[in-house]
Amino acid sequence: MSAISRDEVANLARLARIAMSDAELDHLAGEMDVILGAVARVQEVASKDVLATSHPLDVSNVVREDLVVASLSPTEALSGAPASEDQRFKVPQILGEE
Amino acid sequence: MSLNYDQAIEKYEPTLGLEVHVELNTKSKMFCGCATEFGAKPNTQTCPVCLGLPGALPVVNKKAIESTILIGLALNCSIAPYSRFARKNYFYPDMPKNFQTSQYDEPICTNGYLDVEIETDEGSKSFKIEIERVHMEEDTGKSLHVGGNTGRIHGADYSLLDYNRAGIPLVEIVTKIIPKTGKYAPQVARAYVAALRDILRGLQVSDVKMEQGSLRCDVNLSLSRVGSGKLGTRSETKNVNSLRSVERAVTGEIIRQSDRLEQGERIIQETRHFLEESGQTRPGRSKEQAEDYRYFPEPDLVPVVPDSKWIEELKKTLPEKPADRRKRLQSAWSVPDKEMAAMVNAELLDTVEQTVLLGADATKARSWWLGEISRIANDRNVFPTDLISVKDVAEIIALIAKGELTDKLARQVLEGVISGEGSPVDVITKRGLKVVSDDSQLMKAIEDAIAASPDTAERVRGGNIPAAGALIGAVMKATGGQADAAKVRELLLKHLGQ
Numbered sequence: 380m381s382a383i384s385r386d387e388v389a390n391l392a393r394l395a396r397i398a399m400s401d402a403e404l405d406h407l408a409g410e411m412d413v414i415l416g417a418v419a420r421v422q423e424v425a426s427k428d429v430l431a432t433s434h435p436l437d438v439s440n441v442v443r444e445d446l447v448v449a450s451l452s453p454t455e456a457l458s459g460a461p462a463s464e465d466q467r468f469k470v471p472q473i474l475g476e477e
Numbered sequence: 478m479s480l481n482y483d484q485a486i487e488k489y490e491p492t493l494g495l496e497v498h499v500e501l502n503t504k505s506k507m508f509c510g511c512a513t514e515f516g517a518k519p520n521t522q523t524c525p526v527c528l529g530l531p532g533a534l535p536v537v538n539k540k541a542i543e544s545t546i547l548i549g550l551a552l553n554c555s556i557a558p559y560s561r562f563a564r565k566n567y568f569y570p571d572m573p574k575n576f577q578t579s580q581y582d583e584p585i586c587t588n589g590y591l592d593v594e595i596e597t598d599e600g601s602k603s604f605k606i607e608i609e610r611v612h613m614e615e616d617t618g619k620s621l622h623v624g625g626n627t628g629r630i631h632g633a634d635y636s637l638l639d640y641n642r643a644g645i646p647l648v649e650i651v652t653k654i655i656p657k658t659g660k661y662a663p664q665v666a667r668a669y670v671a672a673l674r675d676i677l678r679g680l681q682v683s684d685v686k687m688e689q690g691s692l693r694c695d696v697n698l699s700l701s702r703v704g705s706g707k708l709g710t711r712s713e714t715k716n717v718n719s720l721r722s723v724e725r726a727v728t729g730e731i732i733r734q735s736d737r738l739e740q741g742e743r744i745i746q747e748t749r750h751f752l753e754e755s756g757q758t759r760p761g762r763s764k765e766q767a768e769d770y771r772y773f774p775e776p777d778l779v780p781v782v783p784d785s786k787w788i789e790e791l792k793k794t795l796p797e798k799p800a801d802r803r804k805r806l807q808s809a810w811s812v813p814d815k816e817m818a819a820m821v822n823a824e825l826l827d828t829v830e831q832t833v834l835l836g837a838d839a840t841k842a843r844s845w846w847l848g849e850i851s852r853i854a855n856d857r858n859v860f861p862t863d864l865i866s867v868k869d870v871a872e873i874i875a876l877i878a879k880g881e882l883t884d885k886l887a888r889q890v891l892e893g894v895i896s897g898e899g900s901p902v903d904v905i906t907k908r909g910l911k912v913v914s915d916d917s918q919l920m921k922a923i924e925d926a927i928a929a930s931p932d933t934a935e936r937v938r939g940g941n942i943p944a945a946g947a948l949i950g951a952v953m954k955a956t957g958g959q960a961d962a963a964k965v966r967e968l969l970l971k972h973l974g975q
Contacts, residue, residue, distance in 0.1 A: 394769060396568055433561060433774030439782040445503045445540035448510030453520045456528060456640075466519040467621065467637035470570045 382415035383408065482728060483660075485700075485735035491662040492708055493655040493727065494697035495606075497673055499648045499683045500616055500690070501544050506644040507615045508535030508578065508778075513646075515689055519639035527644035529574030534777055537562075541613060541646035542585070542781055544682035546791050548648055549586025549611045551676050551798075556788050560585040562613070562775040570638055571617035579649075581772040584612035585781060591676070592800075593668040595661060596818070602661065606669050607653040618643040648682075654708070662698075663727040670694050670723050675799040678827075687718050694723050696751075698730045700738060709734070710744040714758050717751045725756040733758065806830060810839035816847075823847060828862055835871035838878070845870055849888060853895060864895045872901045883961055886910050912961055916968065919952070919960060923969050926951040937973045945969055 385408040392399045399407070450456075453466050462469035480488065506513055509526035525533035549556055563581035589608035594601050619642050624634025650673065658665040674685045674692055685692045699711035712734070717726045729751075734744055749758035797805070806826070807817045810833070820826050825846050832842040846861055850870070854861040873890055876882040882890060882905075893904030905911060926948045927934040936944040945966065952965045 391771075394566075394771065430559075431774065433776055434779050436779070439559075439780045441536060441779045442539035442542065443510070443536045445505050445538050446510060447505045447512045448524075450511045450522050450524050451528075453518070456520045456523045459530070464623075464637055467639050468520070468570070468573075470636050470638060472633055472635055 381408075381412045382419065383411050480732070480735050480739060482732055485731050486660045488703060489700040489709075489731070489735050489738065490656075490703050491658065491727070491731050492699050492701065492711075493652075493658060493662055493666055494711070495652045495655070495666060495669060496695040496697070497650045497670060498616075498693045498695075499548075499650065499677055499685070500692070501541055501646040501648060502681070502683050502691075503538055503540045503544070503646050505538060507538055507541055507613070507646040508644060509533075511641075511644065514641075515684075515691075517641055520641060522641040523643070527573075528640060529572070535578065537778060537781070538646060542783070543791055544646070544680070545585055545611060545613050545648050546783060546788060547680050547682060547795065548650065548677065549589065550788075550792055550795055551680055552586070552589035552591055552608050552611065552650070552673075554586035554589030554608060554611055556783055557583065557585055557587060558782065558784075559583065560781045560783075562778045562781075563772045564775050565614075566771045566773075567769075570636065571620055572643060573618070573638075573640060577615060577617065578775055578778070579614035579772075580612035584610040585783075586611035591669065591672055593665065593672045594800075595664045595668045597661065597664075604655075604658065604661075604665050604668075606655055606665075609651045609653045611648060611650050614647045614649060616642050616645040616647040662731065663724040666696060666727045667720050667724040671720055672799070674720075679796045679799050679802070681796075687720070690716075690718065693718060696723065696726050696730070698727060698734070699744070700731065700734045709738075710746050712744065712747055712749050712758070714749045714751050715761060718753075722751055722753065722756075726751045726758065729757050810843070812839075812843070816843065819847060823851060823861075825851070825861065828867060831867045832871050832874070835868065837871045837874040841874045841877070842870070845874065845891075849891060853892075865891065869894050869901055876901060876905075880961060880964075881905075881912055882910070883912055883958075885958055886912060910959065912959055919956070919965060919968055920972070922952045922955045922960070923948070923965070923972055925955065926969075927973075934973060937970070937975060940975070942970070942975060945973075945975075 385404055388408045388411060389399070389404055392404070457463045457466070457468065460468045500513075503513060505511060506522075506527055509524050511522045511524050511527055514522065526535050546556055560580065561583045562578050563583075564576040565579045565581070566576045568575055586608075587610050589611070591606045591608060592603055593606055594603050618638050618640040621637040621639070622633035623637060652669070655665065655669075670692075674687075677683045677685050677692070683691055687693070694717045696714040696717055697711045698714070699709035701707050701709045712730060714726045714730060717723050730749075737744060745760075748761040750761045751758050796802075803817070803821065803826070806812075807814075812820070820829060820843060823846075829839070829842045829846055832846065833839050850861045850864060854864055857864070870891075873882065873887050873894075876890075877884065877887050889908065889910055890901050890904045893899075893908060894901055898904045898907055929951065930948065933944055933947050937948070948969055949962060949965050952969070953960055953962060
């Protein structure tokens with residue numbers, strides 16, 4: 380049985396807002412299945428006390444002191460925005476699909 | 478048929494769950510050095526990190542971790558020896574990154590509790606509220622929905638985003654389900670949020686201003702038929718922003734859900750919004766399933782691994798528990814239970830304590846803050862400390878104690894300070910409110926009063942002490958109320974050989 384169905388891939392694509400054609404979904408479902416199969420094999424040998432890796436470096440507690448540093452100016456902050464109004468980012472209607 | 482609250486409670490058992498979000502009062506944001514000031518001009522407190530620009534890397538604010546651990550310790554939680562951040566992925570423009578950095582399956586604090594007490598007709602009742610988790614995350618930006626004509630999200634033409642708030646450290650405190658509160662559910666919910674707020678205030682980790690949104694509560698509620706033993710479907714009422722609203726939201730949901738159930742309808746699992754005016758809720762976004770957020774460990778941040786030494790050091794800084802502090806102050810000030818409860822309910826305990834710390838007598842401090850000052854504050858719909866500072870009140874009380882002000886004059890001084898005429902001493906000078914304590918000046922007024930009413934004076938000489946009242950009144954009138962009546966009485970009686 381495959382580890383991930385075509386429907387699940389389609390759902391993930393929808394959640395990630397990635398438009399995919401039927402051909403792409405067919406192709407990707409197969410590829411992801413292979414990847415998940417490989418991960419499953421690694422999990423078979425990993426013992427329970429091996430923590431999942433989330434970072435390549437074995438470091439922890441990297442922190443900064445609570446100090447304020449200069450922010451961008453509003454002009455700089457908004458410079459990459461497709462649209463703005465009243466010093467705010469302007470975005471299309473939210474939740475239009477509901 | 479619609480049930481009223483009492484009928485609903487007779488038939489259905491409510492189960493509560495409360496999620497409280499607290500904005501920490503750090504100077505800088507959770508993962509970057511942007512300032513966190515409330516009310517700053519839009520988008521003046523942003524940088525590549527909190528705007529989620531490519532290549533920007535977050536670094537955790539140490540103070541935010543410490544504040545969260547302190548909250549966990551104060552709520553009797555276990556502090557996880559290993560904790561990680563996770564990305565909560567969603568597409569909604571309140572976060573420019575398209576995810577919120579939060580914690581998922583490895584929160585920093587777990588399994589605590591908080592005891593809360595409520596007053597009922599049957600005496601005070603105690604409830605142990607179990608805490609599921611306390612975790613760190615970041616606040617989102619502020620949206621302004623433009624167009625349509627509702628100001629609401631639905632029907633808006635477009636939205637405007639201010640990211641000043643995006644990235645401010647936020648701590649989420651989640652209870653386990655709270656069963657068996659019965660008819661007291663609304664009161665218990667309120668008491669829990671109030672107790673939590675007191676703890677957070679005591680820890681000095683947050684401003685805990687519900688009206689400014691630095692403390693927000695989401696109320697989960699479900700109903701089940703009494704005796705069925707089965708949990709019902711819950712609704713989640715978002716952003717309930719005052720203690721009173723917490724209580725009203727629970728009551729409102731109990732009535733709404735019982736109404737649906739009575740009509741044979743199902744409760745839909747959904748997010749609802751609390752309506753301040755009516756005390757009811759309306760449906761909001763339908764709830765996305767947890768897995769839809771596709772949480773995964775945040776690759777840009779390393780784990781937080783608090784060692785026991787760090788935790789021990791933080792433990793040493795824990796302040797006295799609010800409940801213990803109340804007991805201590807009540808006994809130190811000899812306050813009766815009822816008055817103590819009034820002070821706590823009016824949220825004036827801290828204020829009174831600060832006034833006492835500045836040298837004021839506890840009973841006087843309490844009666845000024847809860848009496849005259851609260852009365853004026855209520856009239857103007859503000860909080861007493863918005864009217865006058867603790868320092869000025871302590872000064873007025875000190876002037877009364879020194880005999881430089883009478884209670885009556887003190888009320889005029891208070892009024893002057895409140896209307897912005899300056900410090901108590903400024904008001905006294907400007908309005909010429911000094912107590913006439915100069916004996917010779919008082920004697921002159923007393924002699925004048927006797928000369929004006931020789932018959933009355935004769936009666937007093939003859940032993941009719943109550944008759945002195947008229948003469949004292951005349952002296953008070955002559956000095957414009959600025960004399961100390963007790964002093965006038967003493968001098969007058971002495972002068973008339975009594």
